[in-house]
Each structure stands twice: as C-alpha cells, then as structure tokens.
Amino acid sequence: MSLTIPTVNLAAIGPELALTVGALILLLLSLGRYRRSTGLLLAVALGSLAVAFALVIAAWKAPVEAFAGSVALDRFAVGFSLAILSAATLTVLLSLNELERSYLLLADYYGLVLFATVGMLFLASATSLVMVFVGLETLSISLYVLAGQRRTQASSLEAALKYFLLGAFATGFFLYGVALIYGATGTLQLREIGTYVGTHGIFGSPLFAFGVLLLLIGFGFKIAVVPFHMWTPDVYQGAPTPVSGFMAAGSKAAAFAALVRIVFVAVGPTVVNWTALLWVLAVLTMFVGNVLAVVQDNVKRMLAYSSIAHAGYILVAIVAANDLTNSSVIFYVLTYTFMNVGAFGVLSALASRDKEALDVHELSGVGYQKPLLGLAMAIFMFSLAGVPPTAGFMAKFYVFSAAVKAGYIWLAILGVVAAMISVYYYLRVVVYLYMREPDGETTAWPRLVPAVGVALGVAVLAILGMGVWPGSVMGMLRQAAALL
Amino acid sequence: MSPQHYLVLAGILFTIGVTGVLIRKNALIVFMSIELMLNAVNLTLVTFSHFMRSPDGQVLVFFSIVVAAAEVAVGLALIVALFRLSGSTNLDDFNLLKW
Amino acid sequence: MNDFTPVLLMFLFVAFLVLFMLGLSLLLGPKKKSAVKGEPFETGMVPFELPGDRFSIRFYVIALLFIVFDVELVFLFPWAAVFRQLGWFGFAEMLVFIVILALGLIYAWKKGALEWE
Numbered sequence: 001m002s003l004t005i006p007t008v009n010l011a012a013i014g015p016e017l018a019l020t021v022g023a024l025i026l027l028l029l030s031l032g033r034y035r036r037s038t039g040l041l042l043a044v045a046l047g048s049l050a051v052a053f054a055l056v057i058a059a060w061k062a063p064v065e066a067f068a069g070s071v072a073l074d075r076f077a078v079g080f081s082l083a084i085l086s087a088a089t090l091t092v093l094l095s096l097n098e099l100e101r102s103y104l105l106l107a108d109y110y111g112l113v114l115f116a117t118v119g120m121l122f123l124a125s126a127t128s129l130v131m132v133f134v135g136l137e138t139l140s141i142s143l144y145v146l147a148g149q150r151r152t153q154a155s156s157l158e159a160a161l162k163y164f165l166l167g168a169f170a171t172g173f174f175l176y177g178v179a180l181i182y183g184a185t186g187t188l189q190l191r192e193i194g195t196y197v198g199t200h201g202i203f204g205s206p207l208f209a210f211g212v213l214l215l216l217i218g219f220g221f222k223i224a225v226v227p228f229h230m231w232t233p234d235v236y237q238g239a240p241t242p243v244s245g246f247m248a249a250g251s252k253a254a255a256f257a258a259l260v261r262i263v264f265v266a267v268g269p270t271v272v273n274w275t276a277l278l279w280v281l282a283v284l285t286m287f288v289g290n291v292l293a294v295v296q297d298n299v300k301r302m303l304a305y306s307s308i309a310h311a312g313y314i315l316v317a318i319v320a321a322n323d324l325t326n327s328s329v330i331f332y333v334l335t336y337t338f339m340n341v342g343a344f345g346v347l348s349a350l351a352s353r354d355k356e357a358l359d360v361h362e363l364s365g366v367g368y369q370k371p372l373l374g375l376a377m378a379i380f381m382f383s384l385a386g387v388p389p390t391a392g393f394m395a396k397f398y399v400f401s402a403a404v405k406a407g408y409i410w411l412a413i414l415g416v417v418a419a420m421i422s423v424y425y426y427l428r429v430v431v432y433l434y435m436r437e438p439d440g441e442t443t444a445w446p447r448l449v450p451a452v453g454v455a456l457g458v459a460v461l462a463i464l465g466m467g468v469w470p471g472s473v474m475g476m477l478r479q480a481a482a483l484l
Numbered sequence: 485m486s487p488q489h490y491l492v493l494a495g496i497l498f499t500i501g502v503t504g505v506l507i508r509k510n511a512l513i514v515f516m517s518i519e520l521m522l523n524a525v526n527l528t529l530v531t532f533s534h535f536m537r538s539p540d541g542q543v544l545v546f547f548s549i550v551v552a553a554a555e556v557a558v559g560l561a562l563i564v565a566l567f568r569l570s571g572s573t574n575l576d577d578f579n580l581l582k583w
Numbered sequence: 584m585n586d587f588t589p590v591l592l593m594f595l596f597v598a599f600l601v602l603f604m605l606g607l608s609l610l611l612g613p614k615k616k617s618a619v620k621g622e623p624f625e626t627g628m629v630p631f632e633l634p635g636d637r638f639s640i641r642f643y644v645i646a647l648l649f650i651v652f653d654v655e656l657v658f659l660f661p662w663a664a665v666f667r668q669l670g671w672f673g674f675a676e677m678l679v680f681i682v683i684l685a686l687g688l689i690y691a692w693k694k695g696a697l698e699w700e
C-alpha cells in the first residue's frame with residue numbers, strides 16, 4: 001500500500017501556529033514565578049498576536065491553500081482574520097482593568113484567549129467540514145472556560161454552564177448535519193460538495209437537504225440567529241465583561257466567515273428556497289433582537305440583544321448573494337469588532353472592585369465625571385446605532401445596498417426600520433451619560449489603566465477612520481470578494 | 485446488514501438525546517444526553533464511511549471523540565464548580581440571569 | 584441461521600442455568616434470618632459506609648485527566664497503522680503532538696491536579 005502525503009504548507013496555518021506557540025508559552029509561564037509579571041505576559045500575548053497579524057497580512061499578497069484542500073488562507077480569510085485578530089488584541093488590552101485584575105489568573109486567561117483565537121482563525125480559513133468542526137470546537141471550548149472566569153461568582157458560572165450546554169447541544173446538530181451531508185455526497189471538502197450540488201441540486205436527495213438544515217441550525221446557535229438566540233443575553237450578561245465583547249465580536253466574525261464559505265462554495269447561492277429561509281431568519285433576527293433590546297436596563301444585556309440584531313443585518317448581505325456580499329460582510333464584521341468590543345471595554349473600564357456599573361441608571365452623569373470614557377462610549381453607541389459619520393453607518397449602508405442591488409428591496413426596507421428601533425436604546429445610553437444627574441452619592445470611578453485607554457483610543461480611531469474614509473477600506477475588501 | 489439498520493438506530497439514539505436535553509432538568513443528565521447525540525453522529529459517520537469505502541468519515545469520528553472528551557472535562561468542571569457554589573445541579577435553580 | 588445464532592443460544596443457556604441454580608437453592612436451602620445477614624456483603628468485613636455516599640472530589644479530577652489524555656491517544660492508532668509509510672516526517676509530526684500533550688500533563692501536574700492530599 002502506498003500512501004500519498006498531502007501537501008504540507010505551514011504558511012497556510014502560520015498565524016495559528018504563532019498563536020499556539022504563544023499560548024503554550026503563556027501556559028508554561030503560569031506555572032513558574034513569572035506568572036504575576038503582567039508586563040511579560042502582556043508582551044508574550046501581544047507578541048504572538050503581532051506575528052499572526054504580520055503573517056495574515058503577508059498572505060494578502062500570496063494566498064495559499066494546503067493540506068489537501070482543507071485550509072485556504074485566501075483574501076477572504078485574510079479579511080475575517082484581521083477582524084478576529086483585532087478583537088483578540090483589544091480584549092487582551094481591555095482585560096487589564098481593575099475588576100478583572102482582582103480575580104484573573106492572567107497567564108492562563110491570555111492562553112485561553114489565544115487558543116480561542118486559533119479556533120476562530122481556523123474557521124475563517126477552513127475549506128473542509130472537518131476543519132470547520134475543529135475550529136468551531138477549539139473556539140467554543142475555550143470560550144466556555146473564559147465565560148466562567150469569575151469562579152466565585154454564581155452568575156458567571158451560570159452563564160458558562162448555559163453557554164456550554166447549549167453550545168454542546170448545537171454541536172450535536174452541526175455534526176449530525178455534517179454526517180448526513182457526508183453520507184449524501186461522499187466527501188467533506190466544501191468544493192466537492194459544491195460539485196455535487198451543481199449536478200444534483202440541493203434537493204437531489206432528502207439526506208442532503210436535511211443535512212444542510214441541521215448544519216444551519218448548528219450555525220444558528222453559534223451566531224445567535226432567532227429562534228436559536230435564547231442563550232445569548234444570559235451568557236453575555238454573566239460572563240466577564242471583556243470576554244462578552246470578545247465572544248460577541250470574535251466568534252461572530254469567525255462563524256460568519258465559515259457560514260459564508262459554506263453557503264457560497266458548498267451549497268450554492270442560486271437555490272431559491274434556501275435564500276427564502278435565510279430571508280425569514282434575517283428579518284426575524286433583526287426585529288426580535290432590536291425589540292427585546294429596547295426593554296433592557298442592564299447595558300450588558302442590552303448589548304447582547306443588540307448583537308443578535310447585528311447578526312440579522314449581516315444575514316441581509318448573505319441573502320443578497322451578489323458581488324457585494326463578501327466585502328460588505330467583512331466590512332460589517334470589522335466595524336462591529338471595534339464598536340462592540342469598545343462598548344464592552346468602556347463598561348469594564350468603569351467597573352471597580354466594589355461596584356460594577358451595569359445598569360443604565362448607574363451611568364448617569366458619567367460623561368462629565370469621566371469625559372474621555374463617556375466620549376468613547378457615546379461614539380461606540382452612535383456607531384452601533386448607525387449614525388454618520390461613524391463606521392457603523394457605512395457598514396449598514398453597504399449591507400443594505402447589497403440587498404437592494406440584488407433586488408431585495410423589502411428586505412432592505414425592513415432592515416432600515418429595524419435599525420430605526422435600535423436608535424432608541426443606543427441613544428438612551430448617551431442620554432444617561434450626558435443629560436441625567438447622578439442619583440444618590442457620587443461614585444468614585446476607578447482610574448483609567450493606560451492599556452485600556454490605548455485600546456479604547458484605537459477602537460475609536462478605527463471607527464471614525466472607517467466611517468470617514470470607507471472607500472479605501474472597501475476598495476481593498478472588494479478584492480477579497482473575488483477570490484473565494 | 486444494510487446501512488439503513490445502523491442509520492435508523494443512530495437516528496433513534498440522536499432523537500433520544502435531543503429529547504433528553506429538552507425535558508430533563510438535571511445538568512448532568514442533560515449533559516449525558518448531549519453525549520448520546522454525539523455518539524449517534526459517530527455511528528452515522530462510521531456507517532457511511534464503511535459502506536462508501538471512504539476513510540474521511542472515520543477521520544472525522546476521531547476528531548469528534550477527542551472533542552467530546554475535551555467537552556466532558558470542561559463541562560463537568562463547570563457543573564462541579566457551580567455545585568460547590570449553589571449546592572444544586574438542577575437547571576431550574578440556575579436563574580440569576582433573567583429579564 | 585446467521586452469525587448471531589450461537590450468541591443467542593448462549594444467552595438462553597446462561598439464563599436457564601442462572602434461574603435453575605437460584606430456584607434450586609430457593610427450594611432446598613435452609614432459611615434463617617438475622618440482622619447481620621441483612622447487611623450488604625463486603626468481603627466479610629463490616630461495612631462502614633453506605634454505597635450511595637458521595638465520592639471524594641479528588642477522584643473526579645484524576646478521572647477527568649485520565650479521560651482527556653486517554654482519548655487523545657486515539658490519534659496514535661491510525662498513525663501507528665501507517666507508521667512505516669509515513670517515515671520520518673510522520674514521526675516528527677507525532678513527536679510534536681506528544682510534546683504538546685506532555686506540556687498539558689506538566690501543566691496539570693504543576694497546578695497540583697495530581698496531588699492527593
């Protein structure tokens with residue numbers, strides 16, 4: 001028996017390798033006497049992220065495919081990887097605030113963040129269902145642990161357990177879908193599945209159609225699409241605040257990357273019934289997320305419902321399924337990373353050991369007591385609401401114009417209506433920041449940690465930059481669309 | 485024996501698992517039901533792999549077994565940590581987070 | 584007649600044998616009840632705790648570690664089956680894998696997961 005060893009090209013998984021090495025070093029550091037030297041741990045984490053950034057950017061010029069077509073670091077993957085790595089970098093910096101420092105074992109925590117990032121990057125570049133599964137699980141299992149980092153706090157553990165049980169449940173559906181697709185097509189490679197659909201059609205065998213449905217349910221759970229969104233508010237509210245931001249932005253970017261690839265490479269966008277299903281899901285997701293966010297007083301919970309709504313906006317672009325889809329999804333994911341991680345970051349920067357201001361009433365007057373943090377929060381809220389000249393406006397504009405160009409006028413109109421609803425609850429936060437007197441005794445807000453300040457500054461600049469000069473970013477991303 | 489026997493068995497096991505997750509209230513039993521779902525999938529994959537003479541499915545089963553083991557470790561650790569804090573494994577008792 | 588018939592016959596025979604022997608002792612054996620005889624049998628010793636008690640949490644940590652490392656080894660089997668064809672490249676790859684596993688073990692060890700007291 002002769003065995004052909006598939007092409008091994010480590011360049012295709014270079015960013016993941018860099019992060020894995022960094023994470024392993026961090027785990028070993030947590031054993032020795034350096035486990036409390038924040039500077040060293042931060043340097044290792046940021047260093048490996050920087051190497052990963054460099055390798056990803058290098059792949060823009062030279063896309064690679066390797067491991068028997070299981071991994072492709074093409075421009076599409078590069079676009080999503082940039083969003084994922086940004087989310088990870090910001091999270092690493094934002095976790096240095098006072099409250100998190102009081103209980104986190106920083107070395108282990110950074111290690112887990114990097115492992116989760118590895119899983120996300122694999123999802124972005126996976127071209128076989130095996131790799132999608134492995135990436136999805138690497139990211140999920142790390143995030144289960146990250147959600148439960150406040151080990152003495154019942155709500156954090158409760159969030160972790162709920163996330164874990166529903167995540168594992170979703171994994172079951174996802175994997176069953178993979179198994180049925182494999183049974184129908186005899187392959188796990190996305191491209192070969194695409195060939196099968198090309199000749200047999202999506203309803204060629206009931207096995208295949210059912211498999212795709214189960215796959216969609218599994219993904220629906222992971223990206224929190226209505227009606228599979230029930231876990232999101234509980235988990236985002238209970239998890240440590242920087243982790244919530246990371247979960248929302250990073251895992252959403254990664255799962256959408258894999259979903260877009262599966263939809264366009266494997267299942268094919270031309271199937272009418274498939275698109276109709278996504279159409280309904282997108283509308284439901286936008287409205288349920290936005291309407292439920294309106295009644296929330298807890299800002300973390302409000303952001304959780306808003307993250308559901310944002311998943312809906314991104315689905316709009318996927319429904320459109322034209323040449324604008326990929327670039328607008330990547331633009332949205334990038335923007336969402338900065339504004340969402342930023343918003344959670346401000347909340348965690350305001351949290352001290354004695355008090356965690358999570359209720360919107362507790363934010364009264366913060367705009368005057370902590371001017372910089374207040375300004376940053378206001379900008380994040382404006383961007384999330386889609387007010388020009390922030391990047392959030394351009395992101396929504398691109399998504400909806402993709403839908404209009406594809407002829408889904410009603411979908412775009414419904415999307416805009418949903419976005420109108422969202423303006424209420426985002427601006428409510430701004431109103432409390434600037435126009436309400438603080439009730440009761442004045443709180444002593446914690447001092448701003450430099451690393452947190454830098455991260456928030458970068459996020460604000462990115463949002464304003466992408467909002468004012470969207471054309472140059474979009475021009476780059478257009479080239480990402482072509483190569484898939 | 486034809487593949488149908490195995491596939492139907494796997495389908496039944498998967499359904500039992502899903503039902504268990506939906507109706508049971510004990511975190512441990514819900515977790516065991518999820519494991520049952522994963523094992524049903526493994527059976528499906530191995531069946532397809534065997535009858536189509538393609539090794540891909542079995543490779544995926546290896547990964548799925550390993551991932552399930554990692555999930556067991558994390559999940560049980562979470563359940564134990566929560567039990568130490570609250571003295572319960574009943575999912576209805578975990579209701580701090582609600583609107 | 585198919586491959587499983589002998590297994591079925593075996594089941595039937597065993598079931599018959601067990602029932603036959605239990606029935607025989609039920610019919611012929613003398614019966615004297617006493618408190619000591621009512622206790623669960625534990626190799627002749629006087630039992631000092633009930634079997635329904637909780638186990639020490641230490642068993643659980645060891646068991647978890649065992650499961651994880653045990654199952655990771657599943658990747659060694661396909662590798663071992665084609666070890667010769669893979670050559671040195673396969674050997675190096677598996678070495679990397681085992682080193683990473685070993686790092687995990689060192690991590691667990693140093694964190695005190697293997698300490699009994």
